[in-house]
Amino acid sequence: MDIGLALKIALGGFSMVFFLLILLWFTVWATKVVTEKITKTKS
Amino acid sequence: MFGLLDSGFQFFTWGNALMIIIGCILITLAIAKNMEPLLLLPIGFSIILVNLPLGGLMDYEYKLRAQNPGIVKEIVLEKRTAFETGSTIIKTDAEELASPVYGRVKEFKVKENQTVEAGDVVAVIITTAQTDQSKIPTEPVGLLSRFFAFGIMWQILPPLIFLCLGALTDFGPMLANPKTLLLGAAAQFGVYFAFFLAIFFGFSLPEASSIGIIGGAEGPTTIYVTARLAPHIIGATAVACYSYMALVPLILPPVVRLLTTKKERGIYMKPQLRKVSKLEKIIFPILTAIVVILFVPDSAPLIGSFMIGNLFRESGVVERLSKTSQTAFIDIMTIFLTLAIGGTMSAENFLRLDTLKILVLGVVAFASAAAAGVLLAKTMNLFLKNKINPMIGAAGVSAVPMSARVIQVLGQKENKSNFLLMHAMGPNVAGAIGAAIAGGVFIGILG
Incomplete structure (x- = not known):
């Protein structure tokens, strides 16, 4: 069994999950800012 | 029978008898203890059916x-x-x-x-063997094997159940407190820890991935990944995942108590979360699908279905679709899925040393996922002005909404005025997204 490959998959996979969820955090924040501006402009 | 008809008795083995007992235990847990009855009851009965020789249901x-x-x-x-x-x-x-x-x-x-x-x-x-179709092509000829082949191996049922789960999920608490996304990510540590352990237990990379994903605590994700990577162990991984989801009230509390002090468990969190606008709730599933699928294309069937189901719910203009997904449709899909999964548990398939190893690794995956969530929450508290109760990190173990409910109960025990349910729902739904991404990553690399 290639432990090196397994380690790469584990570290790479975990990093990717973390990166994407942090990106989603940013997306949520950006959405909030944009929707607040839209709401203010409308009102 | 009278030389005209073969009976099943001549082919009945001790293994079949043991599996029928296991089926009865699952049915008993479902009826007497109300443990995941929608899942364990049909799985249990299906196990009994496929262990009656010559019945041919899973042939x-x-x-x-x-x-x-x-x-x-x-x-x-x-x-x-x-x-x-x-x-x-x-x-x-x-x-x-x-x-x-x-x-x-x-x-x-x-x-x-x-x-x-x-x-x-x-x-x-x-x-009744589940084979790699590219090497050993077989044709389903039994009722349950057809459910399994065309529902699970064709990867139809798990994404459709994810669609229904999307329609049932309120992302509001997570959108109100998006830092909880980190806790959902941390809990995926359990997936990779169990994956690594499984390799030391002698499993191949695709098998280890299917075992690791149990730590995501999402039944459809586990089944989807196992069907793609290691269909011969799908019965064991699915049963481990669903059984431990039912056992979350027993698995999470000791992990949480071990890693937190009484003072930390009593940290008060204001019940009032920011009000999330309807527009935010509509934009979130669309943006999430675009971002996640662009980065991890293999997560498209799960994330895409999850988000379209959520858009049904939040758009407010397709109430019929949303309502159907939340009720009748998920029930129908669950019947097909659970009968097919139980069908894989014939004595020849299930009574192996590997199954025992998978059950052990599954509980390790759950416990380590909860531990990682709690430890990250404690680490975040070092930098946060408004401290979070570290127990909500354990809700990153998806099992929506069971783990969030368990954290609510634990929080109430420490501090009667503490209502952690909504706070715990954030990492809870983030964990579901994280598990789907982790599954997509495994399939992308090994599929």
């Missing part, structure tokens, strides 16, 4: 073909006799033809002294 046909031209010298086995994988079925003057799967011979297509050409079908074998 596949495999056509054994001659590899070289020759003359049939001996037909080694009798029709219907059970045999193990690798058993010789027919001998020709050119070769011995062995079956790559266990089972029994349904019919012989040749007679002794008959000439056969390369590629001729010499025997039709009936098996």
